[in-house]
Amino acid sequence: MENGQEALIRSLIKLLAGDSELELEGVTLTAKELTLSLSDLSGLPAVTGFVPGPEPMAGLVDIGYTPSVRTYPGKIREVILGSTRGDGGSRVRSVAIGGASTPPFHLFEGTDPHSPVVAGSVFDIVPPLPGPVKESFGDALEDPCAWAKAWVDRYGADLIDLDLISTDPYLKDTPVKRAVSLVEDLLQAVDVPLIIGGSGNPEKDAKLLPKIAEVCSGERILLSSATMNMWEPVAKAAQEFNHVVLAWSPIDINQAKELNRKLMGYLPPDQIIMDPTSAALGYGLEYSYSVMERIRYAGLMGDRELQCPMASGTANSWAAREAWKRDPGLGPREYRGPLWETTGALAFLLAGIDLFIMLHPGGARTIEDIVGWLADGINPPTFPDFIGVGH
Amino acid sequence: MTKKKLGPMNLYPLLPRTNCGECLPKTCMGFAVQLCERGLTLGNCPPLKAPEFQANHDKLEALLAPPVKEIVIGKGEKEIKVGGQLVMHRHELRYFNKTAIFTTVDDTMIADDITSLVQETSSFSHPYIGHTLKLDGITIRSRTGNAENFRKTVEMVAGLTDLPLILWSSDPGVMSAGLGVAGDRRPLIYAADESNWQEMSELASSTGCPLAVHADGNVGTIRSLVSAISDRGVKNLLIDPGCGFGEALPKSLDNMTMIRTSAISGEDSLLGYPLIGSPVTLWDQGNSLPGEAIRWMESCLASMMTIRYADLVMIRDPSMWSTLPLVVLINNLYNDPRKPVSVEPGLRVFGTPDPVTSPVLITSNFALTYYTVLSDIEKLNCYLLVADTEGLSVDSAVAGRKFNAQKVADIISSSGISKKVTHRTLIIPGLAARLKGDIEDAINWDVMVGPRDSAGIPAYLREKWDGVDHKPGWSYR
Numbered sequence: 128m129e130n131g132q133e134a135l136i137r138s139l140i141k142l143l144a145g146d147s148e149l150e151l152e153g154v155t156l157t158a159k160e161l162t163l164s165l166s167d168l169s170g171l172p173a174v175t176g177f178v179p180g181p182e183p184m185a186g187l188v189d190i191g192y193t194p195s196v197r198t199y200p201g202k203i204r205e206v207i208l209g210s211t212r213g214d215g216g217s218r219v220r221s222v223a224i225g226g227a228s229t230p231p232f233h234l235f236e237g238t239d240p241h242s243p244v245v246a247g248s249v250f251d252i253v254p255p256l257p258g259p260v261k262e263s264f265g266d267a268l269e270d271p272c273a274w275a276k277a278w279v280d281r282y283g284a285d286l287i288d289l290d291l292i293s294t295d296p297y298l299k300d301t302p303v304k305r306a307v308s309l310v311e312d313l314l315q316a317v318d319v320p321l322i323i324g325g326s327g328n329p330e331k332d333a334k335l336l337p338k339i340a341e342v343c344s345g346e347r348i349l350l351s352s353a354t355m356n357m358w359e360p361v362a363k364a365a366q367e368f369n370h371v372v373l374a375w376s377p378i379d380i381n382q383a384k385e386l387n388r389k390l391m392g393y394l395p396p397d398q399i400i401m402d403p404t405s406a407a408l409g410y411g412l413e414y415s416y417s418v419m420e421r422i423r424y425a426g427l428m429g430d431r432e433l434q435c436p437m438a439s440g441t442a443n444s445w446a447a448r449e450a451w452k453r454d455p456g457l458g459p460r461e462y463r464g465p466l467w468e469t470t471g472a473l474a475f476l477l478a479g480i481d482l483f484i485m486l487h488p489g490g491a492r493t494i495e496d497i498v499g500w501l502a503d504g505i506n507p508p509t510f511p512d513f514i515g516v517g518h
Numbered sequence: 519m520t521k522k523k524l525g526p527m528n529l530y531p532l533l534p535r536t537n538c539g540e541c542l543p544k545t546c547m548g549f550a551v552q553l554c555e556r557g558l559t560l561g562n563c564p565p566l567k568a569p570e571f572q573a574n575h576d577k578l579e580a581l582l583a584p585p586v587k588e589i590v591i592g593k594g595e596k597e598i599k600v601g602g603q604l605v606m607h608r609h610e611l612r613y614f615n616k617t618a619i620f621t622t623v624d625d626t627m628i629a630d631d632i633t634s635l636v637q638e639t640s641s642f643s644h645p646y647i648g649h650t651l652k653l654d655g656i657t658i659r660s661r662t663g664n665a666e667n668f669r670k671t672v673e674m675v676a677g678l679t680d681l682p683l684i685l686w687s688s689d690p691g692v693m694s695a696g697l698g699v700a701g702d703r704r705p706l707i708y709a710a711d712e713s714n715w716q717e718m719s720e721l722a723s724s725t726g727c728p729l730a731v732h733a734d735g736n737v738g739t740i741r742s743l744v745s746a747i748s749d750r751g752v753k754n755l756l757i758d759p760g761c762g763f764g765e766a767l768p769k770s771l772d773n774m775t776m777i778r779t780s781a782i783s784g785e786d787s788l789l790g791y792p793l794i795g796s797p798v799t800l801w802d803q804g805n806s807l808p809g810e811a812i813r814w815m816e817s818c819l820a821s822m823m824t825i826r827y828a829d830l831v832m833i834r835d836p837s838m839w840s841t842l843p844l845v846v847l848i849n850n851l852y853n854d855p856r857k858p859v860s861v862e863p864g865l866r867v868f869g870t871p872d873p874v875t876s877p878v879l880i881t882s883n884f885a886l887t888y889y890t891v892l893s894d895i896e897k898l899n900c901y902l903l904v905a906d907t908e909g910l911s912v913d914s915a916v917a918g919r920k921f922n923a924q925k926v927a928d929i930i931s932s933s934g935i936s937k938k939v940t941h942r943t944l945i946i947p948g949l950a951a952r953l954k955g956d957i958e959d960a961i962n963w964d965v966m967v968g969p970r971d972s973a974g975i976p977a978y979l980r981e982k983w984d985g986v987d988h989k990p991g992w993s994y995r
Contacts, residue, residue, distance in 0.1 A: 186716065186746075187712060187715070187739075187742045187743065187746055188742060188745070188746070189738060189739070189742050190738070190741055190742050190745055190788075191738045191741070191742075192737045192738040192740075192741050192780075194737075194776045194779070194780060194784075195776075195779050195780045195783050195784030195786065197783070232771060232772070232775070233772075233775055233779075234768055234771075234772040235772050235775070235776050255970070295952065297951070297952030297953075298952065327917040329919075354918070356918070356919060377910055377914055377918050378859075404914065406911075408843060408846055408847060408850065409646070409846040409849075409850065409886075410886045410887075410890070410911070411859070411884070411886050411911070412847070412850045413608070413850040413851055413853050413855070414855075414859055416608075416850075416851065417607075417608055417609040417855055420607055420609060421609055424607075446913070448971055448973055449842060449843075449846070452973070456838065457838055457839065457842060458837065458838035458839030458840075458842070459839055462810060462814065462839045462840070463838075463839035463842070463843075466814060466817060466818075466839065466840065466843050467843050469818060469843075470817070470818070470821050470843035470844070470847055473818060473821050473822055473825065474821070474825055474847065474851075477822065477825045477826060493814070493818060497763075497767065497818070497822075500763065500764055500765065500767040500768065501767060501768050501771070504764065504765040504766075504767065504768055505765060507764075508763075508764070508807065508811070508815070510811070510814070511807055511808060511811035511814075514810070514811065514814055515810055
């Protein structure tokens with residue numbers, strides 16, 4: 128096919144992929160077989176071509192291989208969490224995620240500027256936790272700041288996620304003032320970027336999260352979370368105090384898109400991270416996996432409302448009874464539970480997740496190791512010291 | 519150009535077009551749609567079997583051939599199919615033929631160890647939403663390189679199990695000895711490489727067994743091997759591009775993705791075969807990790823290979839803690855995404871409940887939640903209300919306000935439960951505890967907060983339900 132024709136066909140495909148109306152008048156296409164495939168993955172034709180090589184090897188003719196490489200018109204936005212002293216915050220480093228221009232770990236198509244990161248999960252009061260998690264943190268669980276420090280100092284977490292679950296009016300109804308002072312303590316206790324979450328109660332979160340945004344002014348935290356029920360107060364606070372919003376949607380690509388559109392009315396798009404919900408392995412993981420894949424490919428194919436990096440509450444994996452049940456027939460809990468969380472994380476890693484929020488250090492270290500190997504391959508494993516703890 | 523998308527109009531002209539009504543859609547156009555979506559196969563059309571349709575049948579078969587060939591390993595009841603994939607992503611249609619899991623014995627193991635590994639593999643079973651998850655086969659590996667040792671080991675394993683087998687040796691003489699005792703069971707010959715491909719092709723050709731092609735990390739070599747071997751008439755192939763962690767991981771993962779992308783998007787028929795992931799080779803790599811850490815990494819690697827298109831994985835042993843996450847993951851990813859996530863809201867009756875003494879429970883209509891609860895209470899006499907939470911699980915539905923007092927009131931009135939029981943006590947999930955007061959106000963029933971996990975329901979009822987005065991005599995079936 129001649130270059131001119133190829134360019135024409137490419138622009139036709141682009142037009143069609145954008146749902147634009149198209150009229151062909153006085154155009155003669157001489158390409159022998161012109162196929163316009165409009166599945167969401169094939170906005171542009173794959174580029175293939177095999178290089179023949181007549182080199183014989185042990186009676187074999189080496190016929191070579193050229194990978195089928197695609198180009199992707201869209202790019203995932205880069206989002207920065209945490210602000211250092213130089214930038215008006217107090218974090219020792221900031222963390223950049225996103226920036227991908229190819230599907231996750233399609234290394235033959237291109238490498239991404241940033242590797243996925245892991246946040247260690249802590250709570251303001253100790254929720255029912257599985258044995259292996261309790262054993263990994265011991266007494267530190269009693270104090271959220273000590274819990275967070277253990278994550279950073281012992282287990283090398285990139286970020287800390289503090290969920291203020293006790294603020295729920297139906298749980299302890301901890302006053303906003305007290306919750307805010309815990310966040311101030313946490314800022315002193317650890318120097319990594321922070322994710323601060325409410326209880327999920329929309330009325331209380333609407334009061335709590337703006338106050339958190341205010342006391343964390345300058346720190347560029349991730350506010351968790353905005354939902355279709357309650358997004359405006361979070362968006363306003365993030366805009367005023369320059370934070371990032373975690374946009375939560377219930378395994379539904381259309382809701383995810385709609386919420387992003389609302390938030391983008393208030394916020395620059397690089398202040399949004401999406402959480403499309405991470406269902407537990409065995410309890411709907413595949414629905415999360417496919418929604419994540421569809422979101423990522425839609426972003427790469429040019430949907431600007433879905434070009435935000437994605438976060439996963441991977442700790443949800445522990446909701447699966449196979450992860451924590453005392454059942455000798457299922458094998459030792461100290462390995463089984465953390466591996467359950469890790470396996471979920473691996474599925475989401477390959478579906479495009481950029482930020483993991485995890486409960487067990489063994490799983491967190493495994494993801495850090497694997498991400499490191501995929502980036503440069505040379506690091507020795509760090510996970511073995513942290514699995515098989517507790518029972 | 520990307521592969522031309524197959525539509526019903528490509529198939530319809532080749533069908534009898536009589537609308538004879540012998541298939542379920544009753545019309546030829548409906549049948550063509552079902553063929554495209556792989557809901558039905560050509561065998562579902564009786565008139566196509568007539569001699570005058572032979573040519574059309576062959577054309578249809580060629581049009582419907584998946585870009586990744588479907589291969590059969592084993593014979594008889596336990597035979598498995600691998601491959602047959604049409605799409606890169608499950609959301610585009612679905613994945614077919616679940617990734618098969620094979621455990622591995624070798625000819626240096628003592629008989630007792632082989633026996634117990636084979637038995638554990640055969641008896642591996644885990645109940646999961648209405649069916650039983652199992653393992654698929656046994657790999658027998660030659661480590662000594664001695665043909666007689668291999669023959670004896672294969673003979674022993676073949677006598678222990680009727681599961682499909684993989685015979686693993688790069689030495690054609692050793693392979694021949696193994697095939698001598700198990701060749702009639704259609705094992706997978708593993709594997710042809712650059713040094714042995716001519717002899718291995720001969721063995722595959724003479725026994726009719728499928729053949730794996732192996733070239734560590736080099737896709738060009740794999741294409742060359744597939745081309746040469748298929749020229750000799752051996753067409754039932756699988757591909758193993760190698761598998762490792764640490765420094766080897768990027769290439770291991772990338773080769774799988776590249777090969778499947780070329781097969782499906784690039785129409786490279788030389789790569790259109792099922793893929794093998796072999797994380798069992800981690801145990802060979804002389805690394806200094808403790809045993810449980812290798813097992814952990816083997817499981818992680820098997821999961822990653824599975825997500826990136828492996829149609830068959832080989833692991834060392836069926837240790838429950840490391841194998842169960844993999845088995846469940848495979849089951850999840852190969853689930854048909856066209857099936858609904860939710861079940862019908864409404865009233866479900868278990869056993870023979872009594873209007874005075876039987877409890878009324880409530881849960882969400884998310885399919886996985888519902889089936890989990892169902893498996894925990896199906897032996898009880900009780901009523902279960904399934905609320906319309908729009909397919910969300912209880913905890914997500916509580917957070918997202920899809921499970922609230924109004925929804926509970928709706929299902930109480932639409933189900934007619936008030937006419938089925940004389941008491942007015944509802945047991946709500948522990949994960950919805952915070953809604954107790956709201957629900958009581960909305961329905962004017964007593965609300966008891968049940969366990970957070972439905973596995974605790976029988977014990978909960980034993981302790982809490984018997985003790986309440988208006989519910990004596992509640993019993994198990």
